[in-house]
Each structure stands twice: as C-alpha cells, then as structure tokens.
Amino acid sequence: MINALRGMKDLLDNDGKLYKFIVETCEEVAKNYRYEFCETPKMEETGLFKRSVGESSDIVGKEMYQFTDKGGNDVCLRPEGTAGVVRAFIEAKFDKAGGVKKYFYSGSMFRYERPQRGRLREFHQFGVECFGESSVYEDASVILMLSEILNKFNIKTTLKINSLGDSECMPLYRQKLVKFLESKDGLCEDCQRRIKTNPIRVLDCKNDHCQMLLKDAPLITDNLNQICSSEFEKLKEILAQNGVKFEVDARLVRGLDYYCKTAFEFVSDEIGSKSAVAGGGRYDRLVEFLGGKATPGVGWAMGIERIMEILKQKELPNFRDGIYICALDNAYVNDIYKIAFELRKEHKVEVSYEAKSPNKHLNLADKKNAKIFLCIGEDEAKNSQIWYKNLDTKEEKRINISNLKGEL
Numbered sequence: 176m177i178n179a180l181r182g183m184k185d186l187l188d189n190d191g192k193l194y195k196f197i198v199e200t201c202e203e204v205a206k207n208y209r210y211e212f213c214e215t216p217k218m219e220e221t222g223l224f225k226r227s228v229g230e231s232s233d234i235v236g237k238e239m240y241q242f243t244d245k246g247g248n249d250v251c252l253r254p255e256g257t258a259g260v261v262r263a264f265i266e267a268k269f270d271k272a273g274g275v276k277k278y279f280y281s282g283s284m285f286r287y288e289r290p291q292r293g294r295l296r297e298f299h300q301f302g303v304e305c306f307g308e309s310s311v312y313e314d315a316s317v318i319l320m321l322s323e324i325l326n327k328f329n330i331k332t333t334l335k336i337n338s339l340g341d342s343e344c345m346p347l348y349r350q351k352l353v354k355f356l357e358s359k360d361g362l363c364e365d366c367q368r369r370i371k372t373n374p375i376r377v378l379d380c381k382n383d384h385c386q387m388l389l390k391d392a393p394l395i396t397d398n399l400n401q402i403c404s405s406e407f408e409k410l411k412e413i414l415a416q417n418g419v420k421f422e423v424d425a426r427l428v429r430g431l432d433y434y435c436k437t438a439f440e441f442v443s444d445e446i447g448s449k450s451a452v453a454g455g456g457r458y459d460r461l462v463e464f465l466g467g468k469a470t471p472g473v474g475w476a477m478g479i480e481r482i483m484e485i486l487k488q489k490e491l492p493n494f495r496d497g498i499y500i501c502a503l504d505n506a507y508v509n510d511i512y513k514i515a516f517e518l519r520k521e522h523k524v525e526v527s528y529e530a531k532s533p534n535k536h537l538n539l540a541d542k543k544n545a546k547i548f549l550c551i552g553e554d555e556a557k558n559s560q561i562w563y564k565n566l567d568t569k570e571e572k573r574i575n576i577s578n579l580k581g582e583l
C-alpha cells in the first residue's frame with residue numbers, strides 16, 4: 176500500500192469542506208478591501224527564496240524542498256508565498272508602471288519540518304500582498320482585514336505588533352544589539368551563528384536560556400528614528416480607533432529577512448501554547464532587492480491548517496446545503512432524474528437512483544448534508560406533486576411540480 180508522504184495530508188470530506196469554507200471566507204473579506212485574486216507557480220528557482228527569505232532564516236537554512244530538476248536547474252517547492260508574488264509583480268513590469276496593486280492568494284507551501292499538530296510539510300496559506308502603497312493606513316488595513324477574518328471564524332487571538340525600523344535606524348540598532356550580544360556568554364549555537372548572519376533574529380530564539388540572557392537587550396522600539404517612530408504611533412492610533420486590541424512586542428522580529436517597519440503576528444492559545452496563526456508586515460525593500468524598481472509592500476500570510484485545527488475543536492460550521500431528490504418507487508426514478516437535470520441548472524442536487532423507504536432516504540439526505548429533501552411516492556405522483564422537507568427548519572409541504580422551481 177502506498178500512503179501519503181509524512182507531513183502531507185489529504186483534504187477530503189469535512190476537512191475539504193472546512194478548507195474551502197476558510198479560503199472562501201478569507202477571499203470574501205479580502206475582496207471587500209479591494210484585493211484581487213492571483214496565483215503563482217508552486218515551484219521557483221531556489222535563488223528566489225535564498226535572496227528574499229534570506230540564507231540566515233530557518234526556512235532557507237533548514238526547511239526547503241530543494242532539488243535539481245531533469246534540466247539541471249536548482250529549483251525549490253515554495254516555502255512561502257510572498258517571494259513568488261513579488262517575482263511575478265516585477266516580471267509583469269508593474270514596478271515600472273507604478274500605482275498600487277493588491278493581491279490575495281492561497282495554496283500549498285512546503286517546508287521540511289518535524290510534523291506535529293498544526294505543523295505539516297505541505298501546508299496551505301491564505302495571504303495578501305499590497306504593492307506601491309507606503310501609507311501606514313495600509314499597514315492598518317491589512318491588519319484590520321486579518322482581524323475581521325479571524326472574527327468571522329470566532330477565533331480568539333492576541334495581536335502582537337512591532338516596528339523593525341527602516342534602512343536608516345535598523346542598521347544602527349543592529350550594531351547596538353551585536354555589541355550587547357557579544358558581551359553575553361552562553362547563547363545557543365544557532366544564536367551564535369545569527370549574531371553574524373542576522374542578529375535581530377536572536378531576539379526570536381525559542382531557547383529559554385537565550386531569552387533569559389536577552390532580558391536587558393536594547394529594544395528596537397527605543398531605537399527608531401523620527402519617521403519610524405511616528406508611523407508606529409500612527410499605526411497604534413488607527414488600530415485603537417477601529418477597536419482592534421494589540422500588544423507591542425519589541426521582541427517580535429518574524430522569521431523572514433525582508434521586513435521593515437511594521438511587523439505583526441496573531442497568536443492563539445487554542446492550539447498548543449502561543450501558536451502563530453498568521454503573521455506579516457511591511458517589506459519596502461524586497462521589490463528592489465529582487466531586481467525591481469523600489470516599491471513599498473505590505474502583507475501577511477495565514478496558516479490554514481492552524482485555523483482548521485482550532486475550528487475542529489469548536490462546533491463545526493453548518494455545511495448543510497443543496498437538494499437531495501429521491502423516489503419511493505423505481506417507477507418514478509425517471510421523473511426525479513429529469514427534475515434534477517432541470518434543477519441542476521441553478522441548484523446543487525444529489526439524485527438517488529434507487530427507490531428506498533422514506534426513512535432510509537431521509538437518513539441518506541441527512542448524511543449527505545443536504546438542506547432540502549424532495550421525494551416522489553405514489554400519492555405525489557398521482558397529483559403531479561413532490562414532497563418537500565427543509566432539513567434545517569423541518570418545514571414540510573407538498574409542492575406542485577410545475578411550481579417547484581419558483582418555490583425553491
């Protein structure tokens with residue numbers, strides 16, 4: 176028997192429905208913010224991720240599905256979505272054209288990690304990216320959008336925000352931090368390496384001992400220049416005015432190298448301790464870094480499986496919809512089949528090809544999550560009627576078949 180690979184999962188039945196429900200809800204909200212659909216390939220040149228996500232990140236350093244294809248190209252299954260969308264944006268020359276572009280996407284991401292609850296090797300993200308807008312109002316908008324989505328799922332989260340500074344104050348802060356880090360003994364091996372490659376990522380270390388040594392580390396929020404600090408204040412003001420609660424977390428740096436100014440994360444206690452369900456921020460230097468014309472960017476990505484894990488612990492959303500149509504005698508199967516053909520032009524219809532008892536049919540309709548039950552038996556056939564039952568409200572009636580379309 177051949178099974179799915181470790182850390183990779185099928186989306187069938189309720190999982191599939193839940194997945195679709197999540198993506199569709201996200202899309203609905205994103206469209207209200209005037210974001211548009213986009214899709215980019217699931218495989219890209221390895222160099223794209225090395226450059227954008229950064230060689231010092233765990234993603235590039237440890238987690239990529241990287242291989243040489245039959246043509247000898249160094250390629251990689253995408254570990255995250257932003258790099259591909261940025262590449263596409265530049266390739267379409269939208270950077271040169273100027274203006275604002277706003278996209279949403281969803282799909283598989285691949286990371287070679289140790290599989291566990293809410294952590295897979297193929298997982299799915301929903302994400303948004305906005306190019307060409309430097310206003311901090313957009314930073315706030317993408318956060319409001321995400322908060323709106325999580326509210327729709329009824330998921331309790333904590334929003335953490337930070338500012339990482341810009342190309343002026345970030346390097347100065349980094350020097351200060353390196354000086355501090357070099358004065359500390361006993362940082363873990365990863366952190367020793369990060370001091371050289373990307374010191375602010377030390378702040379993010381999960382090791383308790385490192386976190387203890389970092390207690391008095393200089394904070395980026397105390398080292399922002401005038402622009403960054405006033406924008407950060409503005410962001411906090413907009414969030415507060417729109418009723419979005421947040422915590423400032425000066426240690427929040429995010430795993431990826433390309434962020435500047437706003438960084439944020441929504442964490443939830445509902446799957447293990449303080450697990451991130453979504454994160455994002457501003458990446459004003461990334462387009463230029465990947466060879467395009469300097470264009471500001473801001474966006475986020477949400478882990479769909481983590482949302483699924485949380486929703487599964489709650490009462491699942493009601494997926495009842497569509498029609499189940501059946502007959503009590505095989506003599507009427509042709510009739511219901513014909514009716515179904517007509518109804519299917521507008522409705523989701525499941526046809527039962529075989530006569531059964533009313534109870535058996537009702538059970539099946541229920542199992543198939545139908546909302547409307549339609550059935551023809553001898554009495555109905557005599558009067559050119561159909562038995563209608565709404566499986567949500569339990570309302571029942573007989574409808575003349577000639578009026579059926581209108582009644583539905």
Ligand code: ATP
Nearest residue numbers: 293294295298430451452453454476477478480481
């Ligand atoms: P973590 O710290 O949990 O590893 P991350 O910082 O690597 O998260 P991001 O790169 O910011 O995560 O990805 C955005 C979101 O994608 C995360 O908040 C999470 O919900 C989800 N995610 C990341 N890695 C995985 C994975 N291996 N399996 C399932 N979901 C994931």
Ligand code: MG
Nearest residue numbers: 233234288430
């Ligand atoms: Mg990770």
